[in-house]
Amino acid sequence: MKLSKRGEYALRALIDLGIASELGWPMLQASELATKEKLPIKFLEQIFTQLKAAGYVKSRRGKFGGYSLARPMSQIKFGTVIRLIDGPLAPIRCVSQMAYVRCSCPDEVHCGLRMLMLDVRNAITKLLDRYTLADIVEITLRKLRRDKVTPPFLSRSTKLRSVLPPMVNRLGDGGLKFNSVGPTSGRRRK
């Protein structure tokens, strides 16, 4: 499951759309998003076309047009979007549920590689098929507020420019570990 640029931009766009809408800006323009998030405009347009065809966003054109989410954020799962844009989530087709293809192994049942990859697939889908746009937007907003940062694509009329702290590659941080914001029922006690 390698996320292509196309997929990355699509998800970033959706998340931004979600954040903006949550903050009272239900509609964003492609050019706006492209400049603030530093994506190639024309490419982004193509992606929006695809997202629209799949029913994730709707659009209005002409002056003051733009794109907005076409359905509730809690109904947009990441797994589904990624499958649409980048294809199956499974690392190998013989363990894909949505797009199974037999591989050349003479005996699938006793294939060690398949057992391992099945676990990998399950680990991936467990995350991507459970998290929705609503979850991610909520978590992101919380982080933004905690650090008192405004998202860059919301500086339209306001001159308040958000200072972006330089990124250091410390991977220990990050992740979704907010006191069990997880979408499932599993609510662990502190």
Place this chain on the structure above:
Amino acid sequence: MKLSKRGEYALRALIDLGIASELGWPMLQASELATKEKLPIKFLEQIFTQLKAAGYVKSRRGKFGGYSLARPMSQIKFGTVIRLIDGPLAPIRCVSQMAYVRCSCPDEVHCGLRMLMLDVRNAITKLLDRYTLADIVEITLRKLRRDKVTPPFLSRSTKLRSVLPPMVNRLGDGGLKFNSVGPTSGRRRK
């Protein structure tokens, strides 16, 4: 993390080499493996060259030559092999530890997509960086014995042909769930 054919064949070859060696056949020929496992011979040769260069297998040529594992199976981690052949495990480079590359996001720290993908990356590496060839070979052998099946590439002198049950796509089964064969210390009680 999409496993290419090249990667698939490499891992299958290593697993087969492991199984064979565990059963007393320390050396397999490329042609042998190719026909029994239905892989293109010349392609497999290339892959073996790569595996040899990286120190996973050693070879002997001439008549009765072949390939064998170059080091203990417990020291061959799947993650490392896959990284060698297919590149980084992370779905997106900004969450890769081994091959970090900044992405165009204006603010990595508050990027919702990055948080999600970091979790995906961790889920993947948790499996692939912990399981070794020894683990998979052990599990596979156990399954083979349980079902009284001989691996197809071990029918050299013996005329005993292994009957291969046809595969039905039932993904509920499979996986590595043997009574906690896991490589980590976590040994859960039944």
Place this chain on the structure above:
DNA sequence: TCTATTTCCTATTGATCTAGTAGGGATATG
């Protein structure tokens, strides 16, 4: 109506990757 702004649509491109194929050279066995 005219103009500016926006989305929408189709085509094209250069670069890279994939999954091999082809042909022969080096080396070991008997």
Place this chain on the structure above:
DNA sequence: CATATCCCTACTAGATCAATAGGAAATAGA
């Protein structure tokens, strides 16, 4: 010596990726 095996380099057809290009259609305000 013949034969079997690994080793090495080159090549390719096709797909995919990440855009870029150019303009048509719709919308809003003057």
